Amino acid sequence: MRQLVPSWIRVPVAFFIIFGAVEFFIDSGEKPAFVEYPAVLLFLLLVLLILIAIEAIIGALENVMLHKLDEAGKARFLAEKESTIKFTWLKETYQKLLGQKPIEEETEIILDHNYDGIKELDNNLPPWWVYSFYISIIFAAVYLLRFHVFNGYTQIDELETELADARIALEAYKKTAKDLVDFNTVTVLTDAADVKAGQAIFQSNCVACHMADGGGGIGPNLTDDHWILGGGIKNVFKTISEGGRSGKGMIAWKAQLKPAQMAQVASYVLTLQGTTPANPKPAEGDIWVDENAPESAVPTEAIETKTNDVISVE
Ligand code: HEC
Incomplete structure (x- = not known):
């Protein structure tokens, strides 16, 4: 060996x-x-x-x-x-790829010209070069036909496929990385498992001030449609994450709960809406209306009338 x-x-x-x-x-x-x-x-x-x-x-x-x-x-x-393997074939192949005459045979290919004592060898082009050149010609022909004659996909198409792939990958990633949510991206979790997990978090962290049924105590009643800090999943998530007004007793829970857990407990809090707690605390804050949801409900006539009004004023 x-x-x-x-x-x-x-x-x-x-x-x-x-x-x-x-x-x-x-x-x-x-x-x-x-x-x-x-x-x-x-x-x-x-x-x-x-x-x-x-x-x-x-x-x-x-x-x-x-x-x-x-x-x-x-x-x-x-x-x-x-007897050690010398890998002569390696050297030979390399020599062949260069296509040069060995030094001993150079006299055969030396040109007659003599430029101030500098003579020129008429070596063949190296085969690696010649064949790469032929391949590039074939490539160019195929390319020309495919993309300029038969209108293959364009760079825009390519970009769009890549973007679509990226969007799918992003969705998949978001599913595995639930902790990426914040109050801008959070949505109501309706999955029973999530709501159950939210309930468990609520029981162990929140009942002291909000009561087990959400009726309120130190903290406000979470079952009515009045909110001090805003209702809807985004506001509720934000209140839980960032805390209430200072000095009121509602701390920022982001130090203790993960974003996914805050989304769960926020979703659970919203399930309490409209339930009847044993000792409900009087409503505090304002009735909250979602400004984003009824976007389609904004009467278009109203806007039109307005434009008309402006025109008539002019
Ligand atoms: C130490 C008592 C205390 C604990 C524990 C507590 N809260 Fe609060 N919570 C409050 C108080 C007080 C407020 C009112 C804050 C304000 O007025 O700014 C409040 C407000 C809220 C609000 C907003 C209510 C509104 O009307 O806008 C939500 C939602 C809420 N808490 C959820 C929770 C959740 C979920 C937990 C558990 C993770 C929790 N709270 C734990 C005291 C508490």
Whole structure:
């Protein structure tokens, strides 16, 4: 084995086998283990150092051995080393790709011109260059036909598909990342599990001031349609998250509850609307009307009349 494969192949191969094994057996989530855990990176570097050190030691030992051998022994040893794979085909392929005449044959292709002692070689164009050029011509033809003759997709189409994909990905992400909500984006959660979770949060954090049935105590009645700080999911979420007016006793719960939990408890609070608590606290604040929901209900005639009025005034 040692005689067959040169060390510049042996070290990387051994290293990548160990590297692969490490990545395979260590569960590091999406990132590779050596990125996730610095210790793994250190370990791999150490392995690499050790592998190189082993090669260096073996090389040194061989040299010492060579000095101790008699002539016949030396010859045998060197012959064995000769059998190392030399990868001549690699060199040959490279040579072919360049398409140059070897230096010995250059006299055949030297041009007659003599520019102040500088002569020119008439080498062929390197095949890698020529074939890349042909491929680019074929590519151009196909491209021209596809996009300019048969009107393939445009960059705008491409952008739109990408945007659509991104929108889908964003929706999917929002579903998994419920804690992304804030009072601008929150919507009423109607899922029974969410409302139940909200109820549990309410029982353990809020009943002291709002009562178990939401009838109110230190805090206002949450079952009526009067709100001090505004009703609707967005305002309720905001009140829970940011707290009430200072000195009133309603703290900002964002320090203790996660956004998803605040959305749950806010949704639960809204389910209390219209229920009849045992000891309802008198209504405080104003009747709250949603300004956003009845957008379509804004009478269009009213606006039109107004414009007409303006015109008639002029
Ligand atoms: C220490 C007592 C206390 C606790 C605990 C408390 N609140 Fe309050 N809450 C109040 C007070 C007082 C107000 C009125 C604030 C104001 O007037 O600015 C209030 C107001 C509110 C309002 C707005 C009512 C309105 O009319 O605008 C909501 C919604 C609310 N609380 C929900 C909750 C939720 C949900 C919890 C539990 C996570 C909770 N509160 C815990 C005392 C409390």
